[in-house]
Amino acid sequence: MKLRKAKIADVEEMMSLINSNAELGLMLPRSRNMLYENIREFMLAEEEGQIVGIASLHILWSDLAEIRALAVSNNHKRKGIGTKIVKALEDEARELGCSRLFALTYQREFFRYCGYEEVSKDQMPQKVWTECINCIKFPNCDEIAVSHML
Numbered sequence: 001m002k003l004r005k006a007k008i009a010d011v012e013e014m015m016s017l018i019n020s021n022a023e024l025g026l027m028l029p030r031s032r033n034m035l036y037e038n039i040r041e042f043m044l045a046e047e048e049g050q051i052v053g054i055a056s057l058h059i060l061w062s063d064l065a066e067i068r069a070l071a072v073s074n075n076h077k078r079k080g081i082g083t084k085i086v087k088a089l090e091d092e093a094r095e096l097g098c099s100r101l102f103a104l105t106y107q108r109e110f111f112r113y114c115g116y117e118e119v120s121k122d123q124m125p126q127k128v129w130t131e132c133i134n135c136i137k138f139p140n141c142d143e144i145a146v147s148h149m150l
């Protein structure tokens with residue numbers, strides 16, 4: 001398995017992986033448009049030419065970034081792929097000078113395993129919520145906020 005940055009040609013496979021996990025209630029779906037607009041943020045895990053994991057690092061402010069759209073294919077879960085992607089995004093955040101990461105997730109235990117702590121969504125800066133208005137769950141968000149200092 002290798003980690004690499006996403007390319008435009010990956011979008012359809014990325015969308016399929018993310019939205020198949022969303023159909024299982026593991027995460028929120030993502031549109032093709034969102035993937036194209038944010039392609040440079042995505043890190044992929046690839047095995048034998050197939051995308052088996054994905055997530056993005058979205059910078060919000062000088063010290064704050066979000067891990068978004070973390071998904072692993074059903075056949076590759078519990079093999080450390082999600083953890084490797086998170087660690088690679090943490091390394092990227094450090095290189096950029098970011099000191100704090102967070103995620104909004106349904107996978108509380110996974111993020112705890114990665115060293116993240118559950119926090120109140122009320123503690124998150126207002127900037128975090130700028131895209132929530134377009135979410136299918138708005139205004140009744142049931143995701144859990146987790147945070148990690150780098």
